[in-house]
Structures are given as C-alpha cells and as structure tokens.
Amino acid sequence: MVFYSFFNNLMLDINFIRENVDRVKQAIQSKNRVLDLDLLLSLDDKRKHLQGMIDQLKFDQKKAGQERNIDLATSLKDQISSYQKEYDDVLSEYNLLMLQVPQVIHPEVVVGKDETQNVEVRKEGSVPQFDFPFQDHVALMEKNKMLDVERGVKLSGARSYVLTGDGALLEQAVLQYAFQKMVKKGFTPMNVPYMVDTSCLVGTGYFPGGEEDAYCMERDDKWLIATAEIPLTAYHRDEILELSDLPKTFVGLSPCFRREAGSYGRDTRGLYRVHQFNKVEQVVILPADEEMTYERHYRILSNSEEVLKDLEIPYRLLALCTGDMSLGKYISHDIECWMPSRDAYGETHSASSFLDFQARRLNLRYRDADGKVKTCYTMNNTVLACPRFLIALIENYQNPDGSIRIPTVLQPYMGKDVIKNFD
Template sequence: MLDVKMIRQDPDEFKRRLGTRGVAPEEIDALLAEDKKRRELLSQAEQLKSQRNDVSGQIALAKRNKEDASDAIAKMRQVGQKIKELDEQANHAVEVVNDMAARLPNLPNETIPVGPDESANVELRKVGTPRKFAFEPKAHWDLGEELDILDFERGAKVSGARFVYYKGLGAKLERALYNFMLDEHEKEGYTEMITPYIVNDESMFGTGQFPKFKEDVYQIQGQNMTMIPTAEVPLTNYYRGEVIPAEKLPVYVTALSPSFRSEAGSAGRDTRGLIRMHQFNKVEMVKYTKPEDSYDELEKMTANAGSIMEKLGLPYHVITLSTGDMGFSAVMTHDLEVWMPAQNTYREISSCSNTEDFQARRAHIQYRDENGKLRFVHTLNGSGLAVGRTVAAVLENYQNEDGSVTIPEVLRPYMHGVEKITK
C-alpha cells in the first residue's frame, strides 16, 4: 500500500506516475480530501481532550475547596460527548482513507516502459532458437488427447470448462516437471515449503488481491477464507506482522501449489488447452530483501526462472512489462514467455516482480536496519514455473512427426527412464 503521507507531500508526482497505470487524478484528489477531513477531526478531538483535562483539573480543585462543581461537571459531560462523536467520525474517516489507499496500485519504477497495455512491453533478450519443423506442428491439446494423456472432455463433464484430467504419462510428466523445478530452486538457495491452500482475508489483503480483485478468486461462502490464486499469498504472508532479523535477509522460499483462478473477464480467450485454467499447478518463488538489494534480487529471480527453461531446452524471451500491463502490486515486472510452435508465438510462463515495500506495508513485515530503526522489507515474487504451461511447451516443442513426444533429457530420471510418450 502506498504511504498517504508521501502522496500528501507531492500529489502531482503521484498523479503523474499513477496516471500511467490508469488512475485518474480525481482519485488522488478524493483521497487527499478524505485524509484532510480525517486530520481535522483528529485535531478537533485532541483540542477537546486537552480542554477536558483542564476542566477535570477545575473540578478537582473545586472539590478540594468544597466549592460547587456542578457547572464544570456538566461542561465536562458535554465535552466528553463531543469527543466521542469526533472519535467515531475520525475512525470512520480512517477506514475510508485506508480503503481508498488500498485500491491504488503500486507506483511504477521510472525506468519501465509507459503504455496502456501489452503493446508497450519491451523485449530484453531472446534465449534459444525456435525449432524448425519438417511437418506442421500440432497444438498441445491435440497431442495430449491423441496420446491419451490429457482429457479435457471429462474435466469439463466433472467440473466445467477450463478443467482437465492428466492421465498416465501425462500425470507423470507434470509431476516430473514440478519436482525438477523444486530441486533446481533448492540449488539456488530457496527453502521449499508446503503452504496452506486456503487463506484468510487478511492474507489476501497483504499481497494486494483484496479488496480490489475479489471477483478473480474463489471464496468459501460464508467464511473469511479464499482458495489461493498462487502460493505467493501464503509464502509472502508467512512473516505478516513480524520483524525479520536483519541477519536472515534475504530470505528465499519456494512452493508447489495448486492455483485457483476464476478467470473473470477472460471469456473467449484460450478456451482450449492448458494456458488458461481455473485450477493449475505452479511452482512459486518469493523473496524478502533489504531495500537496497531488491533490484539485484529481481534479476536473479528472473534468471532462476529462465534457467529452468534453458535446462529443458525450451526457447523463450524476457520482456519488461509496461505500466499498463503490470500487476497491481508490482513496481517492475519481467515476464518470461516460452515459444509455442503451434501458435507460432511466445506465451507467458513466468512473471517475476519486485513490489518494493508495497506488500510489506499492507502485511506489516519489517526488519531493523544497522541503526536499529524499523524499516519495511521489499518483497519479490515469481513463477518458477507455471507447470501446466510448461507441459504444453514440452509437448509442442518436443513433438515428433508420428505424434509421439520426446522427453527432455533432464526429466528422464524423474520419469523413471521414459524417453518418449507414444500412442
């Protein structure tokens, strides 16, 4: 969450930079008007509390002198009632200000491209060369169904559209991929965790999904509980409300978890295949760092995700997202997109973001600097990788003319030596 004090000090700067993220200047003006009202109410209450203290002293003096204090007592009751009213109004104003501030996205880094959507994203680098096929490559959903390793029809029958059954070697391929990913991240210093898959509203607020994006998730009716859209939520909230010892920073954690997404607003997009599912597995990376280290850690995290694809032999490129395409909590985001031959394009498989202290403010995650002062940590998150999309990429990039799929060498130990999936 943004610091309202900083917005108050330089509203024009916040209007300029948040304007690149679709925030209207009027939203900043409305927030500052409510903040001014809040501060005025608090000031009035403090003045009356001071007055009440004076009156209390007068009453005590009158009683010691055995004088009539009825007028002073009546006056103090009136002041007390007014203070109660002002406190209630101030508390409401605080809630309004906090809610308005909580709906503002993070301030974008000044170096990222400015633009309304993905058309303004900038490619940083390409890694690997897309394979040239001697035949027309098939889409992964066709390959999966023909090899009898993916069953979309029964997934839809049992749960609805955008659900799938993995079968046989398809299930084994998914399992091989996420075990490989977790092992590779462990080599890079990440501590593997198994997290809760259902979290409370405070956790969803901490990472920025609530209050603005409730329509994007699956909530448990009648309860303050949500099925996680990503393991970023429980991993980042692990230290919510805590002070992390400075000597422990940076902290690296990773987890495999299912991700549950309502995909609100995605009607008609990626209706076939594994790209846009309501339930999918993802390996997540999260870091807690000191502020001065967070951008170096973002590059390392991006390299960690890229290393997985390089070892799998999957061509990809890295792009920096524009202000209009970036996620709500992010200051800077690098997306890694894998080459999908059947679509003849790159598709997102990992998104690595630095949120600076945006999430740490919401979740109250701090550390003490060398002077003993409490400061907010910076948090980072990234996919390492989205497992279903990696399955799709392996199927399409490693397909053969006869419809079989060769298993990448690094996965064969995880596949118990299987080298090829055949009909």
C-alpha cells in the first residue's frame, strides 16, 4: 500500500475523532472493522510531538547559520535528519490507520451484522402472477434474438455477453430514458473518463480494500472505473467551491468494470453478475449540513423510485444495516426489483451518503457565508444499471408466447410496443 503515501487529506478529521471517540468506536464495531483507535490516537500524539521537535530544531539551525556557528548548524542538521526519519515512519503508520477509520452512522441506521439484517422499508408495485409457464430472461432474449452469450464468452471469457438487435436497443432506451429524466430534473449531464488514477479511487473510498475487484492497467497506472461515481465525485478534487455553487448535481452515463473477485460460482447464468455493464449515476456535492444531507439523500432515492414507477416495475426499498455498509457510508439504501426467475427481489440500485468522508480525502472544499473554508459533503445513487435491470424488465413484461411488451414510456425510443422476433 505504499502508493497511498502521497495523500495528505486521507481521512476523517482527527479532531472530530478525538471529540467523538465513543461514536467512532461504535462505527468500527458495528461495521465489523478491526482497528485499534487508541493506537491511532497515540500515533497522532507522537506525530505532533516529533513535528514540534523538528520545527524547533529547524529554527535553531537557522539561527546558528545566521550566527555562523557551523559546527552547531551541522549537528542540528543531523538531528533533524534523524527525527525526520522517525516522523516519516510514524506518519506512514498513522496514515494507514486513518485510511481505515469508518464514517460514523446516522442515528436511524440499524445495527446489524450483515445483509441478512437489512430492514425492508416498503414494497411498491404488484408482483405478477403468471397463468402460464414463464421463462427466464436468457430464454426470452435468445428466442427474440436479443442476446448472444456464447459469442460474448468467446470474445471475452466468463461473465461476458453481447446484446444484439432489440436487446441493444432496449438497453439504450432504458438508459437514455433514465438519463434524460435526470437532466430534466436539473442535473448536469457529464461524460467522464472511464480510466482514472489511483488517487480517485482512494479519494472516493474504493481503495484500500477494493483493489482485487478492480481492473488495473499497470503500464499506465490507471484503473477502469467501477461506476461513474468515482470520476464525478473526484471532478472538483483539490478545489475550493463557492457556497452559491452548491449543491452540485451531476448525472453520468458510463460503462462500469468489475472483476467480481469474490463471486466465483454465483449467478453464473444470465446477466445478473457480469464484468462490464452500463449505469446512469447521480452524484451530489453539497455544503457540510447534516439536515440537508438527510433530505437530499431521500430526494436522490426518490429519483430512482420515480424511474421504476414510470417503468411499472415492482420493487422493494431496503435500509442497510451497519454490517452491510462500506467504510465511508453514513446512511445507505438499496432498491431491489422483482425478478420472476429468481422468485425474489434482486439488487439494482444503491444510494449512499458519506458526509465528509470522500470530500476530505479528495480535498474537496467550499467557502461558507462567512468566508471560512470547509469540507464538502457527498452522496450518490444509481438511477438505473443495465443489463441487470433488463432481467426485471424482460421477465415481468413477458407474454405467454415469449414475446415481450415494451413499457409505455419506452415505446417512443423503440418505435413499437412489443418485441417479437420469431414466427
């Protein structure tokens, strides 16, 4: 992890940690993390003590130089060098520990050990009751010449696919509908790089810890993005924004790349778990205001729910418990859409608020009404991701003969109301 050493703004505010030790320890425990917070605080004390000694020695060295006391100046230089090495070692250990400090949690978040203890908030829409033998999305798409898994695997290996004909058109229709809906809501449309440097992934909290699930181009020191959240959130890195410019609301449509390193043998059939997919993502950068964060979190969540209601897809909303939340999350929700072939709801959306966790790492700040520079807050949410969402759409809209109805709002994009590519 040596390549994280270039970060100077890695973490939560150390002063906040000192003032909220119990709250931070609760976050460590409830998010199933292992971190010696007392060691971290002692390293901070040692770091400050060494920095004070080095500063004093540098002052004395400068004074000795002005007095042309060469022997003393040389001796002080050697002492500075020795203390600087010790300081650098302490700082390196301190920074690595700081990278592991989790964000505190919102009071309404349920403490739980893992995803089995997430809380169902509500269900929306009616689960279809088929009076005919229904088919899964793979069978339906192959019958309608929408999907070619065999040649996808030939091109790129396991968990690869090719959407063909109406399959490609339907994906584009869904993505464009979701993207344009967000633009109409005032979100700034963004086309972002699909490759980013390491600092973007550390800054957004994906590293350290997510390296095994990311695709790396070692020759260029670049990584393929797992979501547009990464470049969108890092877009204003190392900048000071004006309060009048906040909140910033971005929507991006991008391919996403994930190795799915821990999923060997799971969901091997179909489009549920693949290495490359397309996603419309919303990102919000806002002032350091917890009330505004809470309100905005539910607002971006409702944006996604609106899309699903427009498409008339049954879904349920889950509140994530602490054990299913990543390091930086303050509050988080998932949306799961009904997928008949799984006889269950499957995850399709994730909404998360981070307070200052990402922005502090990214050195993303703003100037408040009094001219004081503060760290921004950030949040993000899936608007829609394909091809996983196509599973829900195609399976819920199937007809007895294997044709597929097209949702009303997508018919202008498709130029028809049904997909039927067989005799």
